[in-house]
Amino acid sequence: MSSAVAESEPLLTPDLLARLERLELVSRKVFRGNIKGERRSRRKGQSVEFADFRNYVPGDDLRLIDWNLYARLDQLFLKLFQEEEDLHFYALVDCSGSMEFGKPSKLRVAKQLAAALGYIGLCRADRVCVSALGPPGRSAPVLRGRSNLWRMLQYLESVDGGHNVTLHDGVKDFSIRHSGSGICVLITDMMDKTGYESALRMLVGRRMDVFVMHVLSPEELDPPLRGDRRLIDIEDGDQTEITINSFVLERYRETVHAFIDGVKSFCSRRSIAYIPVATETPVDVVVTNYLRKRGVVR
Missing domain, CATH: 3.40.50 (Rossmann fold)
Incomplete structure (x- = not known):
């Protein structure tokens, strides 16, 4: 294609x-979340899906007391429901x-x-x-x-x-x-x-x-270039002339991998998930x- x-x-x-x-x-x-959505929260709230019980505390909503449990144990428990949030x-x-x-x-x-x-x-x-x-x-x-x-x-x-x-x-x-x-x-x-x-x-x-998706092309990882070239920075127009041989390409690959490793390390130290994408x-x-x-x- x-x-x-x-x-x-x-x-x-x-x-x-x-x-x-x-x-x-x-x-x-x-x-x-600001408003309720379809995502199950770790917090407890009000919905149709039961989540857990907890002891009654004065001031709690009496409508949430499980009266059947009270009849059996003679203790007041509140029913907690799974809250959904956006x-x-x-x-x-x-x-x-x-x-x-x-x-x-x-x-x-x-x-x-x-x-x-x-x-x-x-x-x-x-x-x-x-x-x-x-x-x-x-x-x-x-x-x-x-x-x-x-x-x-x-x-x-x-x-x-x-x-x-x-x-x-x-x-x-x-x-x-x-x-x-x-x-x-x-x-x-x-x-x-x-x-x-x-x-x-x-x-x-x-x-x-935070997640970082690091997008790179194959040509950037392993450039298909040889010989005398004029390289132009696509963003600021900086130019340089260079002769590309096997030694230069090997140094380039080392530099690229060092750059990638540096990004990974920076993200890891700050609990940022790093995801390379080719x-x-x-x-x-x-x-x-x-x-x-x-x-x-x-």
């Missing part, structure tokens, strides 16, 4: 949509110039991943916001319910690359516009000359459950298999 055809196809196929409906986003933290889910898509590289492009894969995870959240009545880290001021809608799938896909299809906003500025703009806590998945290639550290610290500081891997395999093993969905 040619890259042009792949880029023009829908972000989510009908078959993948059907498979996504059976999944659920997983949070490693407990968040207090969850905030945020998918942040890096739209910098470097994300346009590859076949399919890293940006295309990032949008597919955001769409897939967002749809899982919509199916579970979570509050979903899929946002591009592009020009400051571009607002993304907060959606709820699977009927809003078309709005989310319409927004993502309108997202283009080449917006060379730093990760720090993109996350800062997002944080100003969205104050809720919840699951936050940052989908990026981490290629920012100003660094990625401050952006991740900002998300962790908001007590988000653009040649089909999105349905990444979401329904790989992310399930990593605990992002179940």
Whole structure:
């Protein structure tokens, strides 16, 4: 399949949509939702599903006392029910110039991943916001319910690359516009000359459950280049001339792997889940298999 055809196809196929409906986003933290939803909470509340008993305390609602148990034990117990709550889910898509590289492009894969995870959240009545880290001021809608799938896909299809906003500025703009806590998945290639550290610290500081999906293309891991080349930075236009031979390629691979290991280490020290994603891997395999093993969905 040619890259042009792949880029023009829908972000989510009908078959993948059907498979996504059976999944659920997983949070490693407990968040207090704004309104009730379909997600089972670890907190006890009021619903039709019984959860547990606890001793009666003066001031408790008398309607929740189990009078049958009182008749048998001569003690007052309250019935507790499982509370259902909504969850905030945020998918942040890096739209910098470097994300346009590859076949399919890293940006295309990032949008597919955001769409897939967002749809899982919509199916579970979570509050979903899929946002591009592009020009400051571009607002993304907060959606709820699977009927809003078309709005989310319409927004993502309108997202283009080449917006060379730093990760720090993109996350800062997002944080100003969205104050809720919840699951936050940052989908990026981490290629920012100003660094990625401050952006991740900002998300962790908001007590988000943060996941980083590090998207890279095969050409970046093992460039198919030889001979005299002029390399041009796609984001700031910096140029350098270089002769590429086996020694240079080996040093390049070592540098790339050191960079990846550095990102992994930084994330691990801050309880950020790090998930590498290769653009040649089909999105349905990444979401329904790989992310399930990593605990992002179940």
